[in-house]
Amino acid sequence: MTERTDHADERAIADNYGRPDLERTILDAYENAGMDTTRLTRDDTAALDEFHIQGRDATRALADLAELRPGDRVLDVGSGIGGPARTLAAEFDCRVTGIDLVEEYCRVAETLTERLGLEDRVSVRRGNAVDLPFDDGAFDVVWLQHVSMNVAEKGRLADELHRVLRPGGRLAVHEVCAGPGGSPQFPVPWADDPSISFLTTAEELSRLLADAGFEELEWVDATDDSLEWFRSRLEAMAARPADAPPPLGLNLLMGPETPTKMQNVVRNLEDERIAVVRGVVEKSAQR
Numbered sequence: 057m058t059e060r061t062d063h064a065d066e067r068a069i070a071d072n073y074g075r076p077d078l079e080r081t082i083l084d085a086y087e088n089a090g091m092d093t094t095r096l097t098r099d100d101t102a103a104l105d106e107f108h109i110q111g112r113d114a115t116r117a118l119a120d121l122a123e124l125r126p127g128d129r130v131l132d133v134g135s136g137i138g139g140p141a142r143t144l145a146a147e148f149d150c151r152v153t154g155i156d157l158v159e160e161y162c163r164v165a166e167t168l169t170e171r172l173g174l175e176d177r178v179s180v181r182r183g184n185a186v187d188l189p190f191d192d193g194a195f196d197v198v199w200l201q202h203v204s205m206n207v208a209e210k211g212r213l214a215d216e217l218h219r220v221l222r223p224g225g226r227l228a229v230h231e232v233c234a235g236p237g238g239s240p241q242f243p244v245p246w247a248d249d250p251s252i253s254f255l256t257t258a259e260e261l262s263r264l265l266a267d268a269g270f271e272e273l274e275w276v277d278a279t280d281d282s283l284e285w286f287r288s289r290l291e292a293m294a295a296r297p298a299d300a301p302p303p304l305g306l307n308l309l310m311g312p313e314t315p316t317k318m319q320n321v322v323r324n325l326e327d328e329r330i331a332v333v334r335g336v337v338e339k340s341a342q343r
Contacts, residue, residue, distance in 0.1 A: 072247060072252060073309070075309070078308075081308060083167075100304075101168060104139070105140075106139040107137070109202070109230075112143055115144070118201065118336075122228040124148045124150055125148075129197070130150045130152045130196065130198070131188075131220060132199040134157075134202070135165060136154075137309070141199075145174050150177070150197070153178075154180040154181070157184060185203060186213050188219070192220065194222075197228060210254070210256060229265075231332070231333055234256055234329075234330065237324075239329065240329040241323055248313075257331075258275075262275060271337060277332070279332045286321055290319065
């Protein structure tokens with residue numbers, strides 16, 4: 057879902073998120089569930105679309121916090137398979153450009169966006185978050201949702217996000233951060249091991265954004281809500297009958313280790329090894 061400049065690390069990140077024939081896997085899962093994949097709705101894709109804590113509810117909450125307006129030009133950095141971008145287009149009437157390092161995610165994002173009839177408001181391209189292929193001041197809002205965990209060059213990331221925003225534009229942030237409890241247990245959704253996990257504290261992330269020229273408008277600790285959400289997901293998984301068909305959810309993206317990864321996130325949250333922050337910062341109108 058996210059990016060670095062080092063080619064070896066780019067490959068490792070793409071390998072972590074990418075799945076062979078991901079598009080076909082997703083469409084087959086919908087067809088096996090009796091859905092017409094030529095007539096999908098956003099309700100059909102809701103459980104899969106938003107690869108982050110609290111799903112679509114978190115996207116809506118962050119959009120409200122950032123005070124998105126109809127017609128806003130939004131850049132979704134680390135856009136995954138396009139769920140948040142489609143939510144911002146369909147529910148907030150924004151024009152959204154997504155960028156992601158993982159080629160399979162971009163391909164799936166394009167397919168689902170077209171089948172959901174949102175291709176006139178959402179576009180996706182492959183690219184790197186620390187070397188964004190966009191002009192200075194091209195966007196009103198930049199969207200950063202569960203991306204920085206895989207970015208080592210966070211200062212460069214902050215500079216690029218600042219560069220592509222217009223003066224007075226806003227950066228919406230929903231990120232997993234380092235906690236005081238020590239190194240996290242792996243595997244987790246963003247990394248199978250520490251080699252591509254680059255967590256920083258919420259305080260350090262705030263400082264990096266300030267150093268890049270952002271002014272903080274909102275900065276909320278969302279750790280407790282995140283833990284509650286993950287616990288509810290695990291309870292729902294445990295309650296499924298053993299002979300039930302696989303769910304049409306994030307397991308299609310994370311693969312057979314989905315339960316282990318989710319359990320580890322719960323442990324890491326409980327042990328304060330990770331934290332979650334939601335915030336909005338603004339680019340000074342003078343810069």
